[in-house]
Amino acid sequence: EAGVAQSPRYKIIEKRQSVAFWCNPISGHATLYWYQQILGQGPKLLIQFQNNGVVDDSQLPKDRFSAERLKGVDSTLKIQPAKLEDSAVYLCASSLFPGVLEQFFGPGTRLTVL
Amino acid sequence: RKEVEQDPGPFNVPEGATVAFNCTYSNSASQSFFWYRQDCRKEPKLLMSVYSSGNEDGRFTAQLNRASQYISLLIRDSKLSDSATYLCVVNTPTGNQFYFGTGTSLTVIP
Numbered sequence: 001e002a003g004v005a006q007s008p009r010y011k012i013i014e015k016r017q018s019v020a021f022w023c024n025p026i027s028g029h030a031t032l033y034w035y036q037q038i039l040g041q042g043p044k045l046l047i048q049f050q051n052n053g054v055v056d057d058s059q060l061p062k063d064r065f066s067a068e069r070l071k072g073v074d075s076t077l078k079i080q081p082a083k084l085e086d087s088a089v090y091l092c093a094s095s096l097f098p099g100v101l102e103q104f105f106g107p108g109t110r111l112t113v114l
Numbered sequence: 115r116k117e118v119e120q121d122p123g124p125f126n127v128p129e130g131a132t133v134a135f136n137c138t139y140s141n142s143a144s145q146s147f148f149w150y151r152q153d154c155r156k157e158p159k160l161l162m163s164v165y166s167s168g169n170e171d172g173r174f175t176a177q178l179n180r181a182s183q184y185i186s187l188l189i190r191d192s193k194l195s196d197s198a199t200y201l202c203v204v205n206t207p208t209g210n211q212f213y214f215g216t217g218t219s220l221t222v223i224p
Binding site: 042043048103 | 122214
Protein backbone atom coordinates (compact mmCIF):
# COMPACT_ATOMS: atom_id res chain seq x y z
CA GLU A 1 0.00 0.00 0.00
CA ALA A 2 1.42 3.38 -0.99
CA GLY A 3 2.03 5.78 1.85
CA VAL A 4 1.45 9.50 2.13
CA ALA A 5 3.39 11.35 -0.54
CA GLN A 6 4.77 14.85 -0.11
CA SER A 7 6.80 17.16 -2.30
CA PRO A 8 9.18 18.79 -2.37
CA ARG A 9 11.29 17.15 0.32
CA TYR A 10 13.42 20.24 0.84
CA LYS A 11 12.94 23.90 0.08
CA ILE A 12 15.11 26.92 0.75
CA ILE A 13 13.67 30.38 0.17
CA GLU A 14 14.31 33.92 1.26
CA LYS A 15 11.97 35.74 3.62
CA ARG A 16 9.01 37.42 1.97
CA GLN A 17 9.01 34.84 -0.83
CA SER A 18 6.15 32.41 -1.41
CA VAL A 19 6.25 28.63 -1.21
CA ALA A 20 3.80 25.77 -1.74
CA PHE A 21 3.80 22.20 -0.53
CA TRP A 22 1.88 19.28 -1.95
CA CYS A 23 0.46 16.20 -0.26
CA ASN A 24 -1.24 13.08 -1.61
CA PRO A 25 -2.79 11.01 1.19
CA ILE A 26 -3.27 7.26 1.34
CA SER A 27 -6.03 6.20 -1.02
CA GLY A 28 -9.41 6.15 0.70
CA HIS A 29 -8.37 8.26 3.67
CA ALA A 30 -10.98 10.94 4.15
CA THR A 31 -9.11 12.96 6.76
CA LEU A 32 -5.99 14.94 5.94
CA TYR A 33 -3.85 16.94 8.35
CA TRP A 34 -1.08 19.49 7.90
CA TYR A 35 1.34 19.87 10.79
CA GLN A 36 4.25 22.22 11.44
CA GLN A 37 7.16 20.76 13.39
CA ILE A 38 9.78 23.20 14.58
CA LEU A 39 13.11 21.70 15.61
CA GLY A 40 12.93 20.30 19.12
CA GLN A 41 9.15 20.48 19.31
CA GLY A 42 6.27 18.14 18.64
CA PRO A 43 4.10 18.54 15.55
CA LYS A 44 1.54 21.34 15.76
CA LEU A 45 -1.69 20.95 13.81
CA LEU A 46 -2.21 23.72 11.26
CA ILE A 47 -5.32 22.50 9.48
CA GLN A 48 -7.49 19.40 9.23
CA PHE A 49 -9.69 18.45 6.29
CA GLN A 50 -12.50 15.96 6.19
CA ASN A 51 -12.88 15.17 2.50
CA ASN A 52 -12.77 18.66 0.94
CA GLY A 53 -14.12 20.54 3.96
CA VAL A 54 -12.12 22.22 6.73
CA VAL A 55 -12.70 20.67 10.16
CA ASP A 56 -10.24 22.78 12.13
CA ASP A 57 -7.92 25.61 11.12
CA SER A 58 -7.76 27.41 14.45
CA GLN A 59 -3.96 27.30 14.59
CA LEU A 60 -3.37 28.28 10.97
CA PRO A 61 -1.85 31.80 10.65
CA LYS A 62 -4.38 32.87 8.08
CA ASP A 63 -2.66 36.14 7.25
CA ARG A 64 0.08 34.20 5.49
CA PHE A 65 -0.87 30.51 5.35
CA SER A 66 -3.56 28.96 3.17
CA ALA A 67 -4.48 25.40 2.34
CA GLU A 68 -6.92 23.68 0.06
CA ARG A 69 -8.14 20.20 -0.77
CA LEU A 70 -10.44 20.96 -3.65
CA LYS A 71 -11.34 17.45 -4.81
CA GLY A 72 -11.07 15.78 -1.44
CA VAL A 73 -7.88 13.93 -2.33
CA ASP A 74 -4.56 15.75 -2.58
CA SER A 75 -3.88 19.02 -0.85
CA THR A 76 -1.61 22.04 -1.06
CA LEU A 77 -0.33 24.29 1.72
CA LYS A 78 0.95 27.73 0.81
CA ILE A 79 2.91 30.35 2.71
CA GLN A 80 2.89 33.89 1.38
CA PRO A 81 4.99 35.76 2.39
CA ALA A 82 7.35 33.55 4.37
CA LYS A 83 9.01 34.67 7.59
CA LEU A 84 12.17 33.39 9.26
CA GLU A 85 10.11 31.70 11.98
CA ASP A 86 8.36 29.56 9.36
CA SER A 87 11.50 27.44 9.07
CA ALA A 88 10.27 23.98 10.05
CA VAL A 89 9.28 20.59 8.74
CA TYR A 90 5.77 20.54 7.30
CA LEU A 91 4.19 17.15 7.77
CA CYS A 92 1.11 15.87 6.03
CA ALA A 93 -0.83 13.00 7.57
CA SER A 94 -3.98 11.11 6.73
CA SER A 95 -6.37 8.79 8.49
CA LEU A 96 -9.52 6.90 7.63
CA PHE A 97 -11.58 8.82 10.17
CA PRO A 98 -10.85 11.89 12.26
CA GLY A 99 -9.40 11.74 15.73
CA VAL A 100 -9.66 8.09 16.68
CA LEU A 101 -7.67 5.97 14.31
CA GLU A 102 -3.99 5.94 13.52
CA GLN A 103 -2.56 8.79 11.48
CA PHE A 104 -0.06 7.97 8.76
CA PHE A 105 2.55 10.62 8.11
CA GLY A 106 4.37 11.55 4.95
CA PRO A 107 8.13 12.16 4.95
CA GLY A 108 7.64 15.91 5.35
CA THR A 109 8.97 18.98 3.61
CA ARG A 110 11.89 20.67 5.32
CA LEU A 111 11.59 24.43 4.78
CA THR A 112 14.44 26.83 5.45
CA VAL A 113 13.69 30.54 5.27
CA LEU A 114 16.79 32.74 4.99
CA ARG B 115 -1.48 25.32 30.22
CA LYS B 116 -0.44 23.11 27.33
CA GLU B 117 -2.79 20.36 26.19
CA VAL B 118 -0.05 17.75 26.50
CA GLU B 119 3.20 17.93 28.46
CA GLN B 120 6.19 15.65 28.37
CA ASP B 121 9.61 15.64 29.96
CA PRO B 122 11.87 16.29 26.94
CA GLY B 123 14.77 14.38 28.48
CA PRO B 124 17.19 13.41 27.13
CA PHE B 125 17.17 9.96 28.65
CA ASN B 126 20.47 8.12 28.19
CA VAL B 127 20.24 4.50 29.32
CA PRO B 128 22.44 1.42 28.88
CA GLU B 129 21.34 -1.53 26.79
CA GLY B 130 19.08 -3.84 28.73
CA ALA B 131 17.79 -1.13 31.04
CA THR B 132 14.15 -0.39 31.75
CA VAL B 133 13.00 3.15 31.09
CA ALA B 134 9.67 4.87 31.62
CA PHE B 135 8.19 8.05 30.19
CA ASN B 136 5.20 9.95 31.47
CA CYS B 137 2.95 12.40 29.74
CA THR B 138 0.24 14.57 31.29
CA TYR B 139 -2.81 15.97 29.54
CA SER B 140 -5.01 18.87 30.54
CA ASN B 141 -8.46 17.97 29.27
CA SER B 142 -10.11 15.32 31.42
CA ALA B 143 -12.61 14.57 28.65
CA SER B 144 -9.95 13.39 26.19
CA GLN B 145 -10.79 9.99 24.80
CA SER B 146 -7.94 8.59 22.72
CA PHE B 147 -4.28 8.32 23.56
CA PHE B 148 -1.26 7.19 21.57
CA TRP B 149 2.48 6.90 21.67
CA TYR B 150 4.31 7.70 18.44
CA ARG B 151 7.96 7.15 17.72
CA GLN B 152 10.00 9.59 15.64
CA ASP B 153 13.49 8.77 14.44
CA CYS B 154 15.92 11.58 13.69
CA ARG B 155 14.85 13.50 10.58
CA LYS B 156 12.01 11.06 9.92
CA GLU B 157 8.25 11.26 10.22
CA PRO B 158 6.36 10.10 13.35
CA LYS B 159 5.04 6.54 13.30
CA LEU B 160 2.49 4.95 15.60
CA LEU B 161 4.11 2.86 18.31
CA MET B 162 0.98 1.90 20.18
CA SER B 163 -2.46 3.06 21.21
CA VAL B 164 -3.14 3.38 24.92
CA TYR B 165 -6.23 1.64 26.27
CA SER B 166 -7.96 2.23 29.58
CA SER B 167 -6.99 -1.22 30.82
CA GLY B 168 -3.37 -0.80 29.79
CA ASN B 169 -1.76 -2.73 26.99
CA GLU B 170 1.47 -4.48 26.19
CA ASP B 171 3.30 -5.13 22.95
CA GLY B 172 6.44 -7.14 23.45
CA ARG B 173 8.88 -5.03 25.47
CA PHE B 174 6.57 -2.02 25.46
CA THR B 175 3.79 -1.36 27.98
CA ALA B 176 1.43 1.59 27.87
CA GLN B 177 -0.84 2.66 30.70
CA LEU B 178 -3.50 5.30 31.22
CA ASN B 179 -4.33 6.93 34.53
CA ARG B 180 -7.49 8.96 34.04
CA ALA B 181 -7.69 10.13 37.66
CA SER B 182 -4.28 11.80 37.43
CA GLN B 183 -4.56 12.53 33.72
CA TYR B 184 -1.37 10.94 32.56
CA ILE B 185 -0.22 8.18 30.27
CA SER B 186 2.99 6.25 30.52
CA LEU B 187 5.24 4.18 28.32
CA LEU B 188 7.55 1.53 29.76
CA ILE B 189 10.32 0.01 27.68
CA ARG B 190 11.96 -3.12 29.07
CA ASP B 191 15.28 -4.59 27.98
CA SER B 192 16.21 -1.51 25.95
CA LYS B 193 17.85 -2.06 22.56
CA LEU B 194 20.10 0.28 20.62
CA SER B 195 17.33 0.45 18.03
CA ASP B 196 14.97 1.97 20.60
CA SER B 197 16.92 5.24 20.38
CA ALA B 198 14.40 7.80 19.12
CA THR B 199 12.04 10.52 20.25
CA TYR B 200 8.78 9.30 21.77
CA LEU B 201 5.76 11.53 21.25
CA CYS B 202 2.68 11.42 23.44
CA VAL B 203 -0.54 12.15 21.54
CA VAL B 204 -3.95 12.98 22.95
CA ASN B 205 -7.12 13.73 21.05
CA THR B 206 -9.67 16.42 21.80
CA PRO B 207 -12.93 15.47 23.49
CA THR B 208 -14.74 15.94 20.19
CA GLY B 209 -12.39 13.37 18.73
CA ASN B 210 -11.48 15.57 15.83
CA GLN B 211 -8.00 16.75 16.65
CA PHE B 212 -4.75 15.36 17.93
CA TYR B 213 -2.39 17.20 20.28
CA PHE B 214 1.24 16.15 20.29
CA GLY B 215 3.65 16.53 23.18
CA THR B 216 7.11 17.93 22.56
CA GLY B 217 8.58 14.43 22.66
CA THR B 218 11.00 12.64 24.96
CA SER B 219 14.43 11.84 23.56
CA LEU B 220 15.85 8.40 24.33
CA THR B 221 19.38 7.24 23.60
CA VAL B 222 20.30 3.66 24.39
CA ILE B 223 24.02 3.32 24.98
CA PRO B 224 26.02 0.15 24.24
